[in-house]
Amino acid sequence: xxxxxxxxxxxxxxxxxxxxxxxxxxxxxxxxxxxxxxxxxxxxxxxxxxxxxxxxxxxxxxxxxxxxxxxxxxxxxxxxxxxxxxxxxxxxxxxxxxxxxxxxxxxxxxxxxxxxxxxxxxxxxxxxxxxxxxxxxxxxxxxxxxxxxxxxxxxxxxxxxxxxxxxxxxxxxxxxxxxxxxxxxxx
Amino acid sequence: xxxxxxxxxxxxxxxxxxxxxxxxxxxxxxxxxxxxxxxxxxxxxxxxxxxxxxxxxxxxxxxxxxxxxxxxxxxxxxxxxxxxxxxxxxxxxxxxxxxxxxxxxxxxxxxxxxxxxxxxxxxxxxxxxxxxxxxxxxxxxxxxxxxxxx
Amino acid sequence: xxxxxxxxxxxxxxxxxxxxxxxxxxxxxxxxxxxxxxxxxxxxxxxxxxxxxxxxxxxxxxxxxxxxxxxxxxxxxxxxxxxxxxxxxxxxxxxxxxxxxxxxxxxxxxxxxxxxxxxxxxxxxxxxxxxxxxxxxxxxxxxxxxxxxxxxxxxxxxxxxxxxxxxxxxxxxxxxxxxxxxxxxxxxxxxxxxxxxxxxxxxxxxxxxxxxxxxxxxxxxxxxxxxxxxxxxxxxxxxxxxxxxxxxxxxxxxxxxxxxxxxxxxxxxxxxxxxxxxxxxxxxxxxxxxxxxxxxxxxxxxxxxxxxxxxxxxxxxxxxxxxxxxxxxxxxxxxxxxxxxxxxxxxxxxxxxxxxxxxxxxxxxxxxxxxxxxxxxxxxxxxxxxxxxxxxxxxxxxxxxxxxxxxxxxxx
Numbered sequence: 031x032x033x034x035x036x037x038x039x040x041x042x043x044x045x046x047x048x049x050x051x052x053x054x055x056x057x058x059x060x061x062x063x064x065x066x067x068x069x070x071x072x073x074x075x076x077x078x079x080x081x082x083x084x085x086x087x088x089x090x091x092x093x094x095x096x097x098x099x100x101x102x103x104x105x106x107x108x109x110x111x112x113x114x115x116x117x118x119x120x121x122x123x124x125x126x127x128x129x130x131x132x133x134x135x136x137x138x139x140x141x142x143x144x145x146x147x148x149x150x151x152x153x154x155x156x157x158x159x160x161x162x163x164x165x166x167x168x169x170x171x172x173x174x175x176x177x178x179x180x181x182x183x184x185x186x187x188x189x190x191x192x193x194x195x196x197x198x199x200x201x202x203x204x205x206x207x208x209x210x211x212x213x214x215x216x217x
Numbered sequence: 218x219x220x221x222x223x224x225x226x227x228x229x230x231x232x233x234x235x236x237x238x239x240x241x242x243x244x245x246x247x248x249x250x251x252x253x254x255x256x257x258x259x260x261x262x263x264x265x266x267x268x269x270x271x272x273x274x275x276x277x278x279x280x281x282x283x284x285x286x287x288x289x290x291x292x293x294x295x296x297x298x299x300x301x302x303x304x305x306x307x308x309x310x311x312x313x314x315x316x317x318x319x320x321x322x323x324x325x326x327x328x329x330x331x332x333x334x335x336x337x338x339x340x341x342x343x344x345x346x347x348x349x350x351x352x353x354x355x356x357x358x359x360x361x362x363x364x365x366x367x
Numbered sequence: 368x369x370x371x372x373x374x375x376x377x378x379x380x381x382x383x384x385x386x387x388x389x390x391x392x393x394x395x396x397x398x399x400x401x402x403x404x405x406x407x408x409x410x411x412x413x414x415x416x417x418x419x420x421x422x423x424x425x426x427x428x429x430x431x432x433x434x435x436x437x438x439x440x441x442x443x444x445x446x447x448x449x450x451x452x453x454x455x456x457x458x459x460x461x462x463x464x465x466x467x468x469x470x471x472x473x474x475x476x477x478x479x480x481x482x483x484x485x486x487x488x489x490x491x492x493x494x495x496x497x498x499x500x501x502x503x504x505x506x507x508x509x510x511x512x513x514x515x516x517x518x519x520x521x522x523x524x525x526x527x528x529x530x531x532x533x534x535x536x537x538x539x540x541x542x543x544x545x546x547x548x549x550x551x552x553x554x555x556x557x558x559x560x561x562x563x564x565x566x567x568x569x570x571x572x573x574x575x576x577x578x579x580x581x582x583x584x585x586x587x588x589x590x591x592x593x594x595x596x597x598x599x600x601x602x603x604x605x606x607x608x609x610x611x612x613x614x615x616x617x618x619x620x621x622x623x624x625x626x627x628x629x630x631x632x633x634x635x636x637x638x639x640x641x642x643x644x645x646x647x648x649x650x651x652x653x654x655x656x657x658x659x660x661x662x663x664x665x666x667x668x669x670x671x672x673x674x675x676x677x678x679x680x681x682x683x684x685x686x687x688x689x690x691x692x693x694x695x696x697x698x699x700x701x702x703x704x705x706x707x708x709x710x711x712x713x714x715x716x717x718x719x720x721x722x723x724x725x726x727x728x729x730x731x732x733x734x735x736x737x738x739x740x741x742x743x744x745x746x747x748x749x750x751x752x753x754x755x756x757x758x759x760x761x762x763x764x765x766x767x768x769x770x771x772x773x774x775x776x777x778x779x
Binding site for chain 3: 238239241242246248250253256257258260
Binding site: 062089 | 375377381543547548549737
């Protein structure tokens with residue numbers, strides 16, 4: 031079982047991102063869960079989304095998890111959220127930031143013993159450059175593919191196209207570019 | 218048993234509430250009650266006495282015994298204005314082609330609203346005790362009241 | 368003619384979307400609805416299917432949930448296949464009309480996304496609304512995940528519309544935990560799903576002008592009791608039809624549902640009785656405890672109404688069974704939890720007569736964890752080893768503050 035916790039703000043597309051990841055993974059015969067903890071949250075409020083991925087049907091309906099991966103898709107949340115909550119020795123962190131990895135970690139004490147399992151990528155800038163607005167949910171998945179080696183980039187792109195098929199072609203193209211850039215730029 | 222104007226074999230043949238009390242296994246499902254027996258297509262175009270009302274329909278029940286006073290109708294004075302037909306809460310005024318025919322005594326409860334709304338002078342409907350014979354009532358019908366000059 | 372909806376063999380759907388797809392495939396004639404979190408996406412989805420030509424039906428906007436269920440009653444009495452969705456306060460506002468729907472024997476399907484009842488206001492999942500419906504004369508089926516929400520919604524039409532049943536059916540799923548959690552769902556193709564549900568057969572429909580009928584008649588003390596007795600018998604007798612429909616569904620899909628689900632009960636020493644998505648979590652806890660040597664099992668009355676008294680008794684009539692905990696996800700309002708009361712009554716007639724305790728848990732969406740399920744199992748094991756209940760009979764699970772419990776055993 032792989033478990034992922036997203037740290038996001040309502041409106042940044044974490045739920046859509048989590049469901050998109052779930053949809054891609056499900057095409058390979060795996061079982062998935064994609065859910066979020068929200069409700070009356072206003073746009074901009076901090077929230078969590080979650081993924082579970084397994085080879086057998088997933089029964090666990092507990093919200094809390096001990097994540098294998100933590101995605102932080104809003105730069106400020108790395109500082110204000112408890113992003114290392116329920117950390118395991120092997121938990122890996124993929125954080126959106128304009129800072130270098132060294133600069134970021136120097137400012138976040140909780141990450142200082144997790145240097146070798148922390149990755150940074152500027153999904154905000156990437157999405158602004160490609161999609162035209164701050165929508166960090168799809169680029170973080172490109173970074174995740176690189177870090178986790180879950181799927182080849184091309185396979186993931188092809189399947190994401192299907193997930194996004196209801197959008198206009200230029201949006202799909204922009205998302206593909208964003209995913210590819212994040213895949214290449216994550217450090 | 219049905220009496221009076223346009224009474225039929227089925228109108229008011231039983232006292233309301235005196236029907237046979239069947240068990241839970243015989244009551245209708247969902248308290249759904251048929252209004253008519255058999256095919257009722259286009260029944261809206263038929264007159265009441267031509268319709269095949271079911272035993273569930275209040276047409277077949279009578280509430281005549283509830284009445285203490287009754288309206289008596291005087292054809293000689295009536296102007297067929299239909300006021301009583303409009304106001305009767307129990308559709309007990311029988312009227313055809315805008316001509317008043319009389320009272321359905323199987324369903325009239327003797328409320329007297331028909332008398333209240335009757336505009337003629339003297340009134341074409343008056344309340345009498347249930348025991349009074351209609352012919353006697355008609356024989357003693359009051360005269361026209363003269364308006365007093367102020 | 369409705370367009371076919373293109374579906375993948377495996378979809379990733381949340382419970383709401385799964386339920387709305389089932390409504391579309393059943394080709395509902397009328398949905399009268401008023402939106403409320405967390406069930407809104409179900410009727411929103413149906414509205415979109417109507418607008419986009421995927422279903423040949425009517426979406427009726429109403430002014431409240433009372434209006435929504437009233438609209439459903441009217442449309443069902445007129446002779447249509449009718450469904451809607453609601454939660455929580457909306458459900459509470461519907462209650463008056465729920466009793467009318469069942470008394471009038473109208474096979475309406477209500478997809479309920481379980482949510483807490485105010486006050487305090489709360490949008491998350493617990494079973495307060497489901498429990499509120501338990502005397503309403505509806506069949507109540509409980510789904511534990513999105514696949515089940517889809518499957519049981521399809522089955523609900525078959526069950527409710529069966530000519531021997533003609534009763535309304537609720538399909539429950541847990542707010543957010545199921546309604547907003549996307550999981551793998553294997554849907555049926557449109558034609559296969561519709562063939563399973565079948566064409567709607569009107570009974571006593573008001574639009575049949577060759578046979579005008581009176582719906583909603585008044586009955587006083589001389590008739591009311593007989594009608595309620597007949598209605599109760601129909602609800603009790605629906606058990607056979609529910610079993611038949613579930614068996615047929617298994618034939619079609621391979622997915623098996625039972626009125627009472629049991630897990631690891633054959634040799635269980637301790638058991639939890641639980642409803643909804645918590646069943647899934649409790650099963651994992653039981654599996655982990657079995658690896659530690661504790662013989663844990665689960666019983667879940669998936670068919671909450673008609674209450675499967677006999678099947679619950681069978682499930683608990685296990686010679687090895689010593690202690691059972693009934694888990695109620697609804698504030699009991701000055702009583703033992705409803706599951707505790709009903710399960711105890713069934714267990715009283717078993718040979719094994721296990722010790723039975725009650726936990727109130729998960730109110731307002733409080734997370735139910737594998738760890739907590741294991742702790743409660745272990746507490747049952749302690750009762751079993753002591754031979755009597757070692758804690759208060761009713762306790763609260765997962766609430767902050769000093770321990771809260773009521774009533775002590777007189778044994779031990």
